[in-house]
Amino acid sequence: MTRPATHRFDAAVTGLGIVSPAGVGVPGSWERVCSGIPTATTDPALTGVPVDFSCRVPGFDADALIGRRKAWRLDRFVQLAMVAAKEALEDAGLDPATWDGTRVGVVLGSAVGGTATWEQQHRTLLDKGAEQVSGMLIPMLITNMVAGQLAIEHRALGPNLVVSTACAASATAIGTARELLRSGTCDVVITGGTEACLTPSIISGFARMGALSRRTEDPAAASRPFDVDRDGFVAAEGAGILVLETPEHAAARGARVRARISGYGATADGHHPTAPDPSGQGVERALRAALADAHLTPEDIDHVNAHGTSTPLNDAAEAKVLRRLFGDRPAVTSTKGVTGHALGAAGALEAVFTVLAVEQQLVPPTANVVKQDPEVELDVVTEAPRAVPVRAAVSNSFGFGGQNAVLVVTQA
Incomplete structure (x- = not known):
């Protein structure tokens, strides 16, 4: 059903999922954000980098949350999205085993993709030679694979894409997902974004640009938006997923609509x-x-x-x-x-x-x-x-x- 542009279109938000520095899961993340307690801390993975602190997801165990057999084949940016998507679909009350997957799309945003895999395999290339580079490098590295993996996991067989507009990427993805609903192409879209690039090369690049805070002596006080003494951002990782539905589809199944x-x-x-x-x-x-x-x-x-x-x-x-x-x-x-x-x-x-x-x-x-x-x-x-x-x-x-x-x- 194509809707005239003169009418407002309200995409129903029926599910939320999040993996963030504030916590794994929506309740814990929301509580921490409302507390106003910063999450930045010294990051051992950045030892030797000029800016050695970040906001990393705490206690994220991919083997426990996804399963060891599946997790080892996925870069961290995909792992985070998989966990957030599972929470969002459960929150929405949707069972992929029973839906018409051809009417379900996936639109996600990511700026960088699988940098942890890239850096690891580059070290392998330099230290051990080309024959030791993993055959999984490309499917773990390339940015589109996060949407592809979610489609495989949840039998979402409609339009499937990743947009990359730097730090606007996942907002662009959500806007694009809404257009798929408005046009009548999909009834449900899994949307949002993911990033996991707290790696030495990426953080060094941002540091060389002068974009990062240099408060290495007090990381918790480093991210200070709108403060007179702000001096740069603190790099973070995470994934946020929203389940969007057409109003008609949400109403037909009696879904709880959290917002629009x-x-x-x-x-x-x-x-x-x-x-x-x-x-x-x-x-x-x-x-x-x-x-x-x-x-x-x-x-x-x-x-x-x-x-x-x-x-x-x-x-x-x-x-x-x-x-x-x-x-x-x-x-x-x-x-x-x-x-x-x-x-x-x-x-x-x-x-x-x-x-x-x-x-x-x-x-x-x-x-x-x-x-x-x-x-x-x-x-x-x-x-x-x-x-x-x-x-x-x-x-x-x-x-x-x-x-x-x-x-x-x-x-x-």
């Missing part, structure tokens, strides 16, 4: 490979496009989950746009203060947290805001979660290359 994805906007800055456009014109166009898609105005938005990376340039540019468009009325947070920046998975983690904020009418705090930057003229939630009426919220995601993606989340 009601708008999506995407633009390009066309400005610089790594720096945001200081005018914020691309971001503003994405926000306005998402609001128009949702048939809402800026006055309808009660909460903003900001991209808020804790970098000097990004936070300043985003804050100017938010102030220009919304004033100081919405309750603004950046959950990256707790979780760090999960790169291509960030938009999915934050979409899950935005759905929970709308569902529970509770905005989590931004960690480590000791002194808010005076140029950030926004109502930034700090110290403790804030209970506020949230009819509609936006979740912002921006990536290298000037790629912007904005989601609008509304009440069920």
Whole structure:
């Protein structure tokens, strides 16, 4: 069923799953994010790297969660997504053994793919020679395999793809998934994103760019979005999965609808490979496009989950746009203060947290805001979660290359 563009389309969010530095599973992750307690800590895997701390998923045991026979064939970025997808499908009350898989799509986002496998096998090549490189290198490395593996696991036989728009990737994926529902191509889409690239080469690259915080003496205080003393982001890993359905499909099976994805906007800055456009014109166009898609105005938005990376340039540019468009009325947070920046998975983690904020009418705090930057003229939630009426919220995601993606989340 093709729907006229003049009608708002509300994709029903019926399932959530998450594996994040704040915990494995939605309840634990949400509790930690609402606590405002940061997760950054010294990372033994980064010993010798100029920035030796990160936000890593705690206690993740792939053998126990997936099964040893399956886990050894999967890079960590796929393992994280497999666990999050299982939780999301169980939360949605969907059984892949009984569904029409041809009507189920998978759209995920990831910026980098299987870097842990790549680095490991490159060392094998150098130390032992080409004949010792694993035959599993390519299927473990390439980014599209996370969607392919989920399709194999859950018999999801509809459109199957991975999008890569840097740190906007999983928000782009969610917006794309919604379009598959709106067009009538799918009844259900498993969507979100995943990233697991806390490896020496990737972290060294970010460090050389000057993008990372250098607070090696106090990692827990390093991710500080909108704080006057912010000095860079803290790299993280994780996976967030949302089960989206058409309203008709969700209603027909009596599904619980947690919230709705009601708008999506995407633009390009066309400005610089790594720096945001200081005018914020691309971001503003994405926000306005998402609001128009949702048939809402800026006055309808009660909460903003900001991209808020804790970098000097990004936070300043985003804050100017938010102030220009919304004033100081919405309750603004950046959950990256707790979780760090999960790169291509960030938009999915934050979409899950935005759905929970709308569902529970509770905005989590931004960690480590000791002194808010005076140029950030926004109502930034700090110290403790804030209970506020949230009819509609936006979740912002921006990536290298000037790629912007904005989601609008509304009440069920």
